[in-house]
Amino acid sequence: xxxxxQMEGPVTLSEEAFLTINCxxxxxxxxxxxxxxxxxxxxxxxxxxxxxxxxxxxxKGFEATYRKETTSFHLEKGSVQVSDSAxxxxxxxxxxxxxxxxxxxxxxxxVSS
Amino acid sequence: DAGVIQSPRHEVxxxxxxxxxxxxxxxxxxxxxxYRQTMMRGLELLIYFNNNVPIDDSGMPEDRFSAKMPxxxxxxxxxQPSEPRDSAxxxxxxxxxxxQPQHFGDGTxxxxx
Numbered sequence: 001x002x003x004x005x006q007m008e009g010p011v012t013l014s015e016e017a018f019l020t021i022n023c024x025x026x027x028x029x030x031x032x033x034x035x036x037x038x039x040x041x042x043x044x045x046x047x048x049x050x051x052x053x054x055x056x057x058x059x060k061g062f063e064a065t066y067r068k069e070t071t072s073f074h075l076e077k078g079s080v081q082v083s084d085s086a087x088x089x090x091x092x093x094x095x096x097x098x099x100x101x102x103x104x105x106x107x108x109x110x111v112s113s
Numbered sequence: 114d115a116g117v118i119q120s121p122r123h124e125v126x127x128x129x130x131x132x133x134x135x136x137x138x139x140x141x142x143x144x145x146x147x148y149r150q151t152m153m154r155g156l157e158l159l160i161y162f163n164n165n166v167p168i169d170d171s172g173m174p175e176d177r178f179s180a181k182m183p184x185x186x187x188x189x190x191x192x193q194p195s196e197p198r199d200s201a202x203x204x205x206x207x208x209x210x211x212x213q214p215q216h217f218g219d220g221t222x223x224x225x226x
Contacts, residue, residue, distance in 0.1 A: 034214060043117075043204050043217030044156075089156065095212045100146060100169065105155045 002027045006090050006104035013080055013111050021075040021107050023064075023090035031092040033057075033066050033073040034101070038087040047075075047088070080111045115139070117218035119205050125224045131193040134221045137186055138207030146215060147180055147190050148204040156204075162188065195225045 007022040025031065032051045036044040048057030053068035064075045073090060090104040118137040126132060138145050146161040160170040162182045173180070177196070182188040192199055202222050206215040 032212065041219075043219050044206075044215075045217065046214045049214060093212050099212070100158055100161050101215060103156050103158075 002031075002092065002094065002102055004090050004092055004102055004104035006088075006107050009106075009108040011107060011109045013109070015082055015111055015113050016079045017111075019075070019077040019080045019084075019109070021088055021090075021109070023073045023075065023104060025071050025073065025090075025092050027071075027092055027094060029094050029096065031094050033064070034091045034093070035062070035064055035073070035075050036089040036091060036103075038089065038106070040086070044089060080109070082111050082113050085109055085111045117205055117207050117216055119203075119218035119221050121221060122219065123222045123224075125226065126195060127226050128196050129194045130225075131191065132195045132199075132223060132225075134190040134203050134205075134223070136188045136190070136205030136218060138188070138205070139216055140186070142207035142209050142216070143185065144208045144210060144213070144215075145182060145188050146206040146208075147188070148206065149201045150204060150220070151201045159190070197225045199223065200225050 003026045005024050034049045035047040037047045038044045048059040050057040050066035053066055056065045062077045064073050087106045087108050089106045091101045093101050120135045144163050147159040150156045159172045160180045161168055165182045180190045202220045204217050204220045206217045208215045
């Protein structure tokens with residue numbers, strides 16, 4: 001079946017550290033891939049997306065590259081800030097009618113100063 | 114631009130009572146999604162609509178749960194009768210198509226005593 005697997009958290013980092021959150025997927029066909037972020041007490045917000053192989057999505061210093069050969073979409077940031085503390089969700093959607101986003105379980109990131 | 118609007122933001126009620134959660138999607142969006150989020154189960158898709166028609170309700174946990182979308186600008190999720198295990202944050206999201214990024218509301222935090 002179609003699924004998304006994220007590294008389990010929590011991930012605890014000091015400010016200005018390098019961040020990687022791993023995400024791999026299983027899908028029939030060619031999905032679009034997304035990262036969503038959820039700040040405390042809020043709904044999910046789209047962080048970045050990639051719609052085809054080798055695309056790189058980027059936003060707010062975060063990047064993720066759609067790797068078809070490894071079925072991965074790892075999230076990276078070169079220097080995290082305390083304000084990046086949140087839960088990050090990797091998700092995919094199949095580009096066909098009658099389907100919806102499939103989310104990973106989320107990874108909690110905690111950044112301390 | 115107004116985002117997805119959910120009401121109420123918080124609801125506390127006694128078990129056995131009927132609960133109605135409301136959602137106004139972004140104008141022009143034709144897909145609407147209801148999710149439930151708990152610590153134990155993470156983010157679960159309950160049901161989604163496309164052009165006001167329910168497409169997939171396989172995530173609705175029991176017959177106690179029902180959802181309607183009488184028009185393009187309004188949807189409800191009803192729980193009757195409510196039980197303590199229904200306590201969760203319920204999110205509504207909308208998108209301009211099934212395969213497009215979803216925009217989330219701020220959620221309704223439901224507590225059933």
